[in-house]
Amino acid sequence: MEKFKSRKPRKYTGTYRPKKEGLEKASGRALYLDDIIRKGKDQNLLFAKMLRCPYPHARIKSIDTTDAEKLPGVKTILTYDDPEVTAFKPSNASWTGLDTRHYESMDWPMYMDRLVLPDTGVWVGDIVGAAVAAESYDIAEKALKLLKIEWEVLPFVLDPEKAMQPDAPVIHPEINPEGNVHPGGGWAGPDVFMDRGDVDKAFAEADEITEVTSKHHNADHAVLDTRGCCVHWEGDRLICWTNLYQGDQARMFLANMFELPVNKVRVCIPWVGGSFGRGNTGDQPFLILTALLARRTGRPVKYKHTRREDFHDTRNALTWTIKMGAKKDGAITAMYFYGIANSGAYADSTMAALKHIPGIEMGECQQAHIPNLRMEGYVVYTNIIPGSCMRGIGNAQVNLAIGLAVDVMAEKLKMDPLELVIKNFGHEWEPLPNESLKACLYGGAKKIGWKDRHGPGETKGVKKRGMGFSFNMGWHSSWQEVARGHVQLGIKLNPDLSLILEAPMVETGVGSNSCAVFACAESLDFLNIKPEDIHWISTVDTDTGYKDMVQTDSAVSFLHAELMPKGAARLKQDLLVICAGYLDTTADKIDIENAVVFFKDDPEKRQKVKDILWDNDIAPVLVTVSEIMPGEKTGIPYIATFADVEVDTETGKVDIIKLVVVNDCGTVMFAPGAEGQQIGGQCMGIGETLTEEIIYDDATGVPLNFNWIDYKIPTMADFPTIEPVLLEVWKGAGEYGACGLGESTTTCTARAVANAIYNATGVRMDEIPFKPEKVLSALSEAAQ
Amino acid sequence: MDKIRMKVNGEWAEFDLTIDFQSSDSLAYVLKEKMGLTGLKVACDEGACGACTIIKDGRAVLSCMLLAVEADGCEIQTIEGLATDDPVVKAFADQCEPGYGTAMQCGYCTPGFVMASKALLNEIPNPTDEQITEKLSGNLCRCGTYPAVRRAVLKAAALKTNQ
Numbered sequence: 001m002e003k004f005k006s007r008k009p010r011k012y013t014g015t016y017r018p019k020k021e022g023l024e025k026a027s028g029r030a031l032y033l034d035d036i037i038r039k040g041k042d043q044n045l046l047f048a049k050m051l052r053c054p055y056p057h058a059r060i061k062s063i064d065t066t067d068a069e070k071l072p073g074v075k076t077i078l079t080y081d082d083p084e085v086t087a088f089k090p091s092n093a094s095w096t097g098l099d100t101r102h103y104e105s106m107d108w109p110m111y112m113d114r115l116v117l118p119d120t121g122v123w124v125g126d127i128v129g130a131a132v133a134a135e136s137y138d139i140a141e142k143a144l145k146l147l148k149i150e151w152e153v154l155p156f157v158l159d160p161e162k163a164m165q166p167d168a169p170v171i172h173p174e175i176n177p178e179g180n181v182h183p184g185g186g187w188a189g190p191d192v193f194m195d196r197g198d199v200d201k202a203f204a205e206a207d208e209i210t211e212v213t214s215k216h217h218n219a220d221h222a223v224l225d226t227r228g229c230c231v232h233w234e235g236d237r238l239i240c241w242t243n244l245y246q247g248d249q250a251r252m253f254l255a256n257m258f259e260l261p262v263n264k265v266r267v268c269i270p271w272v273g274g275s276f277g278r279g280n281t282g283d284q285p286f287l288i289l290t291a292l293l294a295r296r297t298g299r300p301v302k303y304k305h306t307r308r309e310d311f312h313d314t315r316n317a318l319t320w321t322i323k324m325g326a327k328k329d330g331a332i333t334a335m336y337f338y339g340i341a342n343s344g345a346y347a348d349s350t351m352a353a354l355k356h357i358p359g360i361e362m363g364e365c366q367q368a369h370i371p372n373l374r375m376e377g378y379v380v381y382t383n384i385i386p387g388s389c390m391r392g393i394g395n396a397q398v399n400l401a402i403g404l405a406v407d408v409m410a411e412k413l414k415m416d417p418l419e420l421v422i423k424n425f426g427h428e429w430e431p432l433p434n435e436s437l438k439a440c441l442y443g444g445a446k447k448i449g450w451k452d453r454h455g456p457g458e459t460k461g462v463k464k465r466g467m468g469f470s471f472n473m474g475w476h477s478s479w480q481e482v483a484r485g486h487v488q489l490g491i492k493l494n495p496d497l498s499l500i501l502e503a504p505m506v507e508t509g510v511g512s513n514s515c516a517v518f519a520c521a522e523s524l525d526f527l528n529i530k531p532e533d534i535h536w537i538s539t540v541d542t543d544t545g546y547k548d549m550v551q552t553d554s555a556v557s558f559l560h561a562e563l564m565p566k567g568a569a570r571l572k573q574d575l576l577v578i579c580a581g582y583l584d585t586t587a588d589k590i591d592i593e594n595a596v597v598f599f600k601d602d603p604e605k606r607q608k609v610k611d612i613l614w615d616n617d618i619a620p621v622l623v624t625v626s627e628i629m630p631g632e633k634t635g636i637p638y639i640a641t642f643a644d645v646e647v648d649t650e651t652g653k654v655d656i657i658k659l660v661v662v663n664d665c666g667t668v669m670f671a672p673g674a675e676g677q678q679i680g681g682q683c684m685g686i687g688e689t690l691t692e693e694i695i696y697d698d699a700t701g702v703p704l705n706f707n708w709i710d711y712k713i714p715t716m717a718d719f720p721t722i723e724p725v726l727l728e729v730w731k732g733a734g735e736y737g738a739c740g741l742g743e744s745t746t747t748c749t750a751r752a753v754a755n756a757i758y759n760a761t762g763v764r765m766d767e768i769p770f771k772p773e774k775v776l777s778a779l780s781e782a783a784q
Numbered sequence: 785m786d787k788i789r790m791k792v793n794g795e796w797a798e799f800d801l802t803i804d805f806q807s808s809d810s811l812a813y814v815l816k817e818k819m820g821l822t823g824l825k826v827a828c829d830e831g832a833c834g835a836c837t838i839i840k841d842g843r844a845v846l847s848c849m850l851l852a853v854e855a856d857g858c859e860i861q862t863i864e865g866l867a868t869d870d871p872v873v874k875a876f877a878d879q880c881e882p883g884y885g886t887a888m889q890c891g892y893c894t895p896g897f898v899m900a901s902k903a904l905l906n907e908i909p910n911p912t913d914e915q916i917t918e919k920l921s922g923n924l925c926r927c928g929t930y931p932a933v934r935r936a937v938l939k940a941a942a943l944k945t946n947q
Contacts, residue, residue, distance in 0.1 A: 001883025018886070022877035025891030026898060028823025028863035035822035222926055224827040224835055224892040273825070273892025274926050307828045509890025509927050676885025676929060683928025708832035708924065716930040717921040724883065 004668060004675075004726035012518035012531055013561065013736065014668045020514040020536060021271075021507070030271045030538075033243040037230040037302050039136075045230070046075055048293050048303040049140035050286060051130040051147070053121025056156035056383035056701030057169060060119045060129045064148035068132070071146060073139035076296045078131045080119040084292060088116040088257055090174075091283055092347060103256050111182060111347040113172050116257070116288045120154075122171050123345035123383050124702050125311065127285055133293040133301050156383040156701045160317075160342040163382045171345065171381040182347060182379040193355045194363045197372030202334035206325030210408045213321045215767045216397040216750070218314035218344070219688035221390055222713050225273025227312065228304030229287055231294040238265045238291055243272045244279055245506040247540040247548040253283045254291060269540040275508035275551055276684070277389035277743075278313060311706040314694065316353040316387030317342040318394065320401035325372075330415050332424040335370050335405075337398075339377035344386040350379045353387065353394030362398065365636060366473040368428035383701055385694065389552065391684060392743035395472060396750065403470035403751030404766060407758070411456070417755075418445060421471055427635045436637040436664045436730040441471060443725055444662040448642035457762020464647050465657070468755025470748035471640040474664065476555035476740035477732040478562065478629040480636070487559045488546045488626045491520065491567050493575075495619035497527055497595060497610050501536045503560040504548035510742055511673030512549075512556035513538070518670060519561030519736070523568035527609065528595040554677075554740025557669050559629065562734045567625045574621055575609060582612045630733035637664035637730035637739060641685075641748035645756040649779055652772030654690055654757060656720040661745060664727040667738040671726070674741060678724035681745025687714050689750040693769050788856040792819060793865030799852065811855045812836045812847035815862060823863035823895040827924075834923030837896040838862050844903035844919075861902075863895040871943035872902050875936040887936040889927035897923050901937045910941050 006014040024030045039045045065077045078085055089103075090112040121128035130147055134140035155169040162168060163180040170176070176183055184191045203209060229242035238258065244250055251267045254260070286303050294301040305312065318341045325334040337358065343350035354377040367373055410417035418441045426434035445451070453467045490502035503516040513536050521531045540548045549556050576587035579597040583590065590597055598606035613619040642660040647653075661678040668674050691712035695704045705711045731737040750768050757775070758764050763782040765775060786801045797819065799805055805814050810829075815821045815838070824847055827835040831849040838847045839861040866873055876898055879887035888894040897920065904911060904919040911919070916937050925933065 001881075003882040016880045016882055018878045018880050019888070021891070022879075022886065022888070023868065023873070025888050025894050026873045026876035027866070027868050028895040028898070030891050031822065032825070032892065034816075034826070038817055038820075038822075040817040040820055223890075224825065224833065224924070224926055225890070226827070271891065273827070274890040276926075307830065307832075509888075509892075511886070511889065671882070672880040672884075672886045672932075675883060676889060676927075676932065679885045679931055680889060680925075680928030683926055683930075707830060708828050709830070713924055713926065714928070715921040715924060716934070717917050719928075719930045722931065724885070 004671060006668060007728040011522040011525060013515065013522060014671060016671045019511060019673065020517050020531065021538065032225055032271050032273050033228055033241060034304065036270055037241055042300060044299050046133045046135065046297055046299050046301045047137045047140050048131060048133050048290050048301050049137060049144055050127045050289060051144050052309065053124060053126040053128040055121065055151065055153050056124050057154040057171065058121055059152045059154060061150040061152050063130055067148065068143040068146040071139060071143050073135035074143045075133045076293060077143065078117065078289065078292060080117045080129050085117045088288060090115055091257065111175050113175050113347050114285060116285045123385055125309070125385065126345060131289045131293060133297050158382055158384050158696055158698065158701055160340050160380040160382055163380045171383060180381040182343065182351060182381070188351050189355055191378060192374060192376045193359050194373055194375040199334050199336055199372045199374040202372035203323070203325045206333055207328045208409065208412045209323065209325045210405055210412060211321065211323045212401060212404045212408055213319065213766065214401040214404050215319045216315065216317060216400050217688070217768060218317045218385060218387060218694050219390065219684065219692050220311055220314045220694065220711065221276045221278040222708070222711065223274035223276060223278055226305040226307060226310035227279055228302065229290050230300055230302040231291040232300035233295050236264055240265070240267045240287065240291065242267065242269055242287065244269070244284065245272055245275045245508050246550040246552070247504070247506065247542050249550065250287065251542045254287060257288050258291065267542045269506045271538055272506050272508045276391050277552065279388065307708065308706045311385060311703070313348060313386050313388035315390040315688070316350045316394065316397065318353060318397035320398055322401045322405040324405045324409050326409055326413060328413065330413055330420050330423050332370055334372040335367060337375040341377065341379045342382050342384065342387065343379050344382055344384045346386040347379070348386050348388040349393055350387050353397065354379055357392065357394040358398040362473060365427045366425050369424060369426055369432055384696065385703065391681065391746045392475065395743060395747045399470055399472050399747050400751050403748065403755060407468070407755045427473065429633060429635045434638065437471065439727050439729045440638045440640040440662045440664055443727060444469060444640045444642040444660045447660040447723055447725060448644055448658065450642070453759065456759055459760065462648060462650050464649060464760040465644065466756045466758070466760025467642065467644050468752050468759055469640060469642040470751035470755065471638060472744060472747045474637045474639050474739050474741065475743045476553050477634055477636050477666065478734050479631050479633050481555045481559065481629040482631045484629070486547060486626045486628055487549060487563055488624065489560050489563050489567060490546060490622065490624045491571055493571060493619065493621040495610065495613035497529065497533065499529060499534045501534050502544060502546055503536060504540045504544065504546045505556050506540050506548060506551055507538055508551050510551060510554065510556065511670050511676065514673055515557045515669035516560040519564040523564040524571070526572060526592045554742035557740055558736050558738040561669060561736055562629065563625045563627055565735050566627065567623050570625070571621060571623045574623065578616065578618055578621065579609065579612050582616060583607070632733040634732045635730065637666060639663045639744040639748065641752040643752040643756040645753055645760060647757055647760045647775065649761065652776035654770050654775060656686060656753060658721045658723065659749070660723045660725060662725040662727065663741045663744060664729045665739055665741050666730055666732050667728060667736040668726050669736065669738050674726055675724040677742045678745050679722045681742065682722055682749060683714050685746040685749025686718065689753045689768050690770055785853060785856065788853055790855045790857065791859045793862060805852050807853060809852050810848050811850040811852050814852040815847060821862045821864050825892050825895060827892060834900060835893050835896040837899045837923065839899055839903050842903070842906060844900045863898055866902070872898050872905065872940040875940035875943060879932050879936045879939070881935050884932040884935045885929060887929055887932040889929055893923060893925045897925070897933055901940065904937065905941055905944060909944060911937065
């Protein structure tokens with residue numbers, strides 16, 4: 001396949017080279033939580049199990065632990081009414097956001113709707129009532145079964161629209177005693193969260209109006225490395241190993257909940273087997289319960305979800321209705337968005353999925369040139385699995401609706417939808433058309449063969465081919481990362497010019513460590529440093545004092561890299577001073593190139609830097625950098641996905657023949673890593689579009705497929721041809737001016753495929769996943 | 785039976801029932817917990833994902849779905865038994881061919897894929913695309929590296945042929 005062409009060729013970043021830790025992972029030597037914390041290594045280890053609510057809504061009236069306590073191997077049992085448990089303040093699963101602020105001053109405070117160990121469970125799978133520490137998982141599990149629990153089974157509701165009815169059971173009376181709609185106002189903003197121009201007047205004056213609805217579902221992250229932790233106490237210090245992806249936030253959360261000084265908590269995170277936004281962020285009740293069990297027993301306690309238990313949070317189920325008005329010439333004059341988000345049992349980040357991304361990020365950016373725009377939305381509690389962040393927050397859901405509105409409107413106006421998009425969407429800092437958007441759409445159109453696209457349903461025969469696309473603004477440029485506060489790194493140069501790089505980030509697979517290492521090497525070109533000379537510390541350890549860059553965002557692909565030129569300049573200056581002392585001169589009279597120091601006025605007088613360092617007993621040379629990202633408003637580039645599908649009208653099976661995934665990312669930091677995201681994102685994209693779906697028994701509220709046999713993740717056999725296209729059209733601030741791309745790669749897939757299905761069959765189907773039975777029933781309904 | 789013996793990565797190892805393991809323990813448990821062979825990953829524990837794949841008597845098997853007692857007398861190869869210059873390991877590590885991405889991202893499924901690929905190439909030294917798909921579709925990669933994995937397997941086949 002074609003290599004992407006870099007706008008400014010660099011020595012290491014943007015090139016095709018192996019992943020930094022490729023050999024470590026390919027040889028099975030990379031150690032993950034389960035490899036490090038094992039009974040085989042530490043006979044003292046205990047194992048925790050936590051009671052899961054078997055009902056969608058139920059309260060524990062009493063628990064009798066007598067029989068469970070008698071079971072040999074059971075060390076301690078915590079229950080919901082234990083004074084140490086009830087002393088914890090309420091929390092939520094999105095407690096800290098990106099920042100490391102106090103509980104009281106968070107950027108995005110969320111609803112405090114979680115208790116560490118409640119007496120009431122609000123979904124099947126909720127941690128509730130009791131936690132056990134025992135010599136093995138089996139014993140702990142048996143102990144849970146020996147608990148005598150008296151349940152009060154409460155009425156439940158699964159559907160958000162039913163949950164909004166006045167007679168619906170109230171799920172979180174402490175948040176809203178009146179009903180299940182999350183209170184608006186305050187930090188959550190008004191219900192009509194954007195209203196500019198005069199939408200009603202614009203609709204009245206529009207030549208064409210469309211109204212569409214798209215429903216996104218609770219796809220699961222389905223990460224291989226199930227979540228867990230191991231906690232032990234060293235005196236009054238809490239030591240926590242975990243595979244959550246946020247060391248600092250987990251540390252802040254534990255310190256805050258246990259009311260410990262921050263330096264009395266140490267969080268260590270090794271290689272992590274995937275994340276995609278799960279459990280965002282460092283706040284999980286199981287951390288607290290495990291820490292409490294460890295303190296009670298005086299022994300290390302490990303907790304790890306089973307595969308079933310790891311169905312623990314999902315993409316937020318969100319239904320958007322969009323009304324769009326346009327003039328005959330294709331100028332979109334008005335858009336009205338109405339969203340209902342099903343947060344499931346806990347609020348998590350669903351308010352952000354509903355309002356933050358679609359509103360602040362897109363309403364004021366992508367939709368900046370739509371003169372009349374109103375957005376309204378409500379978040380509703382139900383008794384299903386909670387929604388959280390998954391490869392973005394709300395982007396895929398709103399894209400599913402915008403891409404539909406555009407497709408329908410273009411057909412009404414008899415316009416190519418690409419032209420409709422280019423005519424109307426961009427961002428607030430630039431006039432239309434947006435060059436990045438144009439490049440993405442025309443680039444993708446060429447690769448998929450858009451010019452040969454036929455009209456809707458115009459193919460004959462049983463198997464019908466069709467093409468569709470969707471577009472979105474990209475994700476995370478530097479100005480959007482200012483709110484993170486400082487990015488930090490440390491460069492430690494050894495006397496042999498090998499290097500240790502402290503660029504703390506939990507490596508969940510996204511390749512950001514490779515980006516940092518390549519940027520570091522090319523910044524230190526004056527020392528002839530190569531990527532293989534750099535040891536990047538893969539375990540995040542909060543005891544180093546460096547802030548880790550949370551993988552909540554693909555921005556980690558450039559955050560550390562942007563600091564490297566400054567780090568390199570400082571290191572050079574320090575080396576010049578050291579060498580000047582040794583050479584009996586001053587730093588301004590010498591320079592370093594190719595790892596050799598020389599006199600500027602007499603370049604023949606030269607010496608290897610290495611020799612000077614070895615002789616001086618001053619190495620390692622340390623440099624630290626701590627900076628906020630540049631805040632210059634540069635806008636954000638675009639992304640697009642094009643799909644070519646075949647629909648078998650006899651079986652209802654949808655086959656994706658080809659996907660073209662286009663990302664303008666400013667600067668490509670790690671080419672195979674970026675292409676890997678573009679391709680790999682489709683595992684989720686295709687899955688949630690065609691096969692993945694959590695299925696509930698409506699009568700009992702019990703989820704039926706919390707396993708990987710019945711929850712169908714794409715395999716190699718399900719993968720179509722995927723062509724990744726990387727572009728560098730837009731540029732952000734800073735040396736590299738890159739943006740993230742991991743989230744964006746799944747954003748447009750479902751809509752691109754849905755539009756392609758329409759193009760193939762002439763029938764709209766707008767509730768993913770497009771399983772054969774749904775496709776067949778839509779086709780037969782349309783035929784009647 | 786109160787003891788099992790198996791030849792693991794070329795050396796015989798012996799385990800006592802009840803002392804070292806229970807009759808209900810999986811082969812994955814004994815290899816990982818008792819022998820410290822941590823390369824294999826237990827990600828689903830129900831035979832759905834392939835992360836625990838090892839080679840038993842020349843064939844790729846799911847070590848979470850085999851009881852330890854079923855491995856008595858068998859020859860087991862885990863990823864620790866492969867050399868770091870093994871063509872499959874090397875091909876997975878080095879994959880950066882334009883247009884396919886890297887052959888692993890988070891790496892949790894990788895040891896399983898490497899062992900499944902190893903068994904595939906032992907059986908079919910020069911597999912077709914269809915044969916690779918057939919043999920590796922029991923392994924899940926949520927990071928979605930399948931196209932790069934396929935390239936790595938083809939590369940490993942070429943490396944082996946040239947050795």
